[in-house]
Amino acid sequence: MNMTNDSRQTVEQLEDKLFARFGNERAFTVPDGYFDNLTGKVMSRVMQQESLNRGKKRKSRRTAWRWSIAALLAGCVAVGGLILEKQSTLQTAEAEDTQYIEDALDYTMIDNMSIASYLTEAE
Amino acid sequence: MIDEKALFQQLRNPSTREAAFTKLVHEYQEPLYWQIRRMVLSHDDADDVLQNTFIKAWNAIDGFRQESRLQTWLFRIAINESLNYLSGKKQVLSLDQPEGSIADMLASDSYFDGDEVQQQFQTAIGTLPDKQRLVFNLKYFDEMKYEDMSELLGTSIGALKASYHHAVRKITSFFEDND
Numbered sequence: 072m073n074m075t076n077d078s079r080q081t082v083e084q085l086e087d088k089l090f091a092r093f094g095n096e097r098a099f100t101v102p103d104g105y106f107d108n109l110t111g112k113v114m115s116r117v118m119q120q121e122s123l124n125r126g127k128k129r130k131s132r133r134t135a136w137r138w139s140i141a142a143l144l145a146g147c148v149a150v151g152g153l154i155l156e157k158q159s160t161l162q163t164a165e166a167e168d169t170q171y172i173e174d175a176l177d178y179t180m181i182d183n184m185s186i187a188s189y190l191t192e193a194e
Numbered sequence: 195m196i197d198e199k200a201l202f203q204q205l206r207n208p209s210t211r212e213a214a215f216t217k218l219v220h221e222y223q224e225p226l227y228w229q230i231r232r233m234v235l236s237h238d239d240a241d242d243v244l245q246n247t248f249i250k251a252w253n254a255i256d257g258f259r260q261e262s263r264l265q266t267w268l269f270r271i272a273i274n275e276s277l278n279y280l281s282g283k284k285q286v287l288s289l290d291q292p293e294g295s296i297a298d299m300l301a302s303d304s305y306f307d308g309d310e311v312q313q314q315f316q317t318a319i320g321t322l323p324d325k326q327r328l329v330f331n332l333k334y335f336d337e338m339k340y341e342d343m344s345e346l347l348g349t350s351i352g353a354l355k356a357s358y359h360h361a362v363r364k365i366t367s368f369f370e371d372n373d
Contacts, residue, residue: 082359085366086334093315095335098308099231106227109244110220116245117215117252124253 196221198264205255215255219248222265226272232331233276233324235296235316237305243279247272262345269346273328280324296320318368322361329354330361 196217204214226247231240250271258267297317300306308316319327328347332338340351347354 082362085362089315089334089362089365093311095337097228097335098306098312098316099228099235099237100305100307101227101237102305106224109223109227110216113219113223113245113248114212114216117219117249118212120249120252 202258202260202264205258211255215252218251218264218268222268223248226268229269229331229336230272230276232335233273233328234279235299235306235320236303239279239283243275244272247275250275266346273347277324277328314369314372315365318365321368322364326357326361326364329357330365333358 201214201217204210205218207214223244227240227244230243230247231237234240234243247268251268254271258264262270297313300308300313300316306313306316319330322330329343332343332346333340338346340354343349343354344351349357
């Protein structure tokens, strides 16, 4: 059948010509018994994939667990460090406070004679 | 006819999932295979894409929310897998002369049953862009309604009609040029 170039032809007419010339039957085949064995083949691959997925999940859980422990240890070290740092700062501050108090106490214990002697020496 | 609701419930339950999925594969393997085969043409490729389709479906069961029918969902996965496969293949192979490569492939394919006329027809269909070819196959071979196609492909009916009309005209002009 010759397909003439006629722009006035509707798509339905062109489609009819394709049907008349080629039909719409399947021109492909499959190996004998292909569909009989297909479900088993597909399910075997699906189950293989499922087992891989489970392995990945287990590995991912193990990795997450390891990271959690590492994070916990790092946290403990960090908190311990902070506590030590804090204690050291407190001790320094306490020492400074003690020195200041002792100096203040010394000054309060100065009697009038010592002040007069200090002023005389200064002159 | 499969009871999709019951099957869906079985698929959601881990203890019945495998048996339900086996039922699903058995029910839809053949229509899915032919849909894929028309896109990728060779049997071996269609077999690979079909198996990948079911593996993707298995992995995605928990995400399936019954917004569409199971069948529509599976067909969508199959279509995406076919299009991905074709786009990957195009990156690997040089398709400077797609017409020649399709004709050669079909001629050497022991699972292609068509005569020379059918070979020419597949070659003409093969010149269409992938998505247009998909629309052409669904309408011409499966005689699918535009409404169903719209649900399946998520494309408007107007766009699908335009795509199909364009495909028919292109195929016709392919033969005008080659006759």
